[in-house]
Amino acid sequence: xxxxxDVSTRQRVLASSDPVERTLYVARLxxxxxxxxxxxxxxxxxxxxxxxxPHDAAGPTTGI
Numbered sequence: 001x002x003x004x005x006d007v008s009t010r011q012r013v014l015a016s017s018d019p020v021e022r023t024l025y026v027a028r029l030x031x032x033x034x035x036x037x038x039x040x041x042x043x044x045x046x047x048x049x050x051x052x053x054p055h056d057a058a059g060p061t062t063g064i
Contacts, residue, residue, distance in 0.1 A: 003033045 005013075009029070016022040
């Protein structure tokens, strides 16, 4: 459910009668989807911090 697949791709996975072929096809789909999922996770983490990175949590450094 995390990976958005179009109907024809889902149907191809479901219709495959060969488990090895199906597994290899899904593995290729996952490889392509990983970078998108990682980008969305990074965006989500950044949004939860109100736009501030982890180094900003302690407040600004003035150097004084």
